[in-house]
Amino acid sequence: MNSTNNPFSIEGKTILITGASSGIGQGIAIACAQQGAKVLLLGRNLSRLEETLKLCENGQEHGFLSMDLQEGVIDTNDLPSFVKTHAPIHGFVHAAGISPTIPLKVMKKEQVLTAFQLNVFAALEILQILTKTGVKAPEGMSMVMISSVMSEAGEKGKSLYAMTKAALVAMVKSLALEYADKKIRFNTISPSVVNTPLSLKSEYRKDELAMKQVQDQHPLGLGEVEDVANAALYLLSDASRWVTGTNLIVDGGYLAR
Numbered sequence: 001m002n003s004t005n006n007p008f009s010i011e012g013k014t015i016l017i018t019g020a021s022s023g024i025g026q027g028i029a030i031a032c033a034q035q036g037a038k039v040l041l042l043g044r045n046l047s048r049l050e051e052t053l054k055l056c057e058n059g060q061e062h063g064f065l066s067m068d069l070q071e072g073v074i075d076t077n078d079l080p081s082f083v084k085t086h087a088p089i090h091g092f093v094h095a096a097g098i099s100p101t102i103p104l105k106v107m108k109k110e111q112v113l114t115a116f117q118l119n120v121f122a123a124l125e126i127l128q129i130l131t132k133t134g135v136k137a138p139e140g141m142s143m144v145m146i147s148s149v150m151s152e153a154g155e156k157g158k159s160l161y162a163m164t165k166a167a168l169v170a171m172v173k174s175l176a177l178e179y180a181d182k183k184i185r186f187n188t189i190s191p192s193v194v195n196t197p198l199s200l201k202s203e204y205r206k207d208e209l210a211m212k213q214v215q216d217q218h219p220l221g222l223g224e225v226e227d228v229a230n231a232a233l234y235l236l237s238d239a240s241r242w243v244t245g246t247n248l249i250v251d252g253g254y255l256a257r
């Protein structure tokens, strides 16, 4: 089957990815490049972005831009001119994120704003740029936000993180309706624990019993970045052309309990 009759192909598409310097975002970038896409990598750490770029080599002219999404994306012209240079754009994945664990009694407003800025507002600003600046591919665009199972289920100390992730799930539903006639689809992916630098820093990893409990909550074991990347490939491809406003749960059975 060649790419013209394989609906799962993303060959020749151009995909913008935040968080491309590490973990899930890096895994998605590599998977997209392996499937023949051109990737536009966003992250903060320049040397790790360059590492991702190397791992994405596939003969396409990829692009990368180092920027701090805490600063506010729309304040400078860096991103609009970057996407215009590489247009048309077929897909966007917001994988940049932080996962604070903060009990309510010590939560500060600045921590709330910091988490919302990166996990939600940055995505919103990038979506505004992509939908406003005439960079959309004529055949449409697919926008994929990396949420979390915590948009659906609670954990102690994760109220702030869960709020940011649930905001993405809610956001894509209304945007799906707002942009359906422009052939722009919006979906979230909600992973449970995936082995990445972020999850390796989690408190439960330091305690054997707590780690065993987390493992027991996942009937199929903990996830790898490829498990989330494969879900993203589906949502970025034409195979999902009738899928919008949905939340794809990729969790090794965590929410099935």
Ligand SMILES: NC(=O)c1ccc[n+]([C@@H]2O[C@H](COP(=O)([O-])OP(=O)(O)OC[C@H]3O[C@@H](n4cnc5c(N)ncnc54)[C@H](OP(=O)(O)O)[C@@H]3O)[C@@H](O)[C@H]2O)c1
Pocket (backbone or CB within 6 Å): 018, 019, 020, 021, 022, 023, 024, 025, 042, 043, 044, 045, 046, 048, 067, 068, 069, 070, 094, 095, 096, 097, 098, 099, 118, 146, 147, 148, 149, 190, 191, 192, 193, 194, 195, 196, 197, 198, 199
């Ligand atoms: N790992 C899991 O178990 C898991 C489960 C569910 C959902 N998720 C979600 O998946 C996404 C990726 O997580 P991960 O595990 O891959 O984390 P990770 O390895 O820590 O990667 C996080 C990415 O976010 C970027 N980032 C952080 N702060 C930024 C800022 N201020 N400006 C721009 N970029 C920034 C980082 O860039 P630099 O490294 O360049 O600073 C990095 O590329 C997150 O949204 C997370 O909530 C993860």
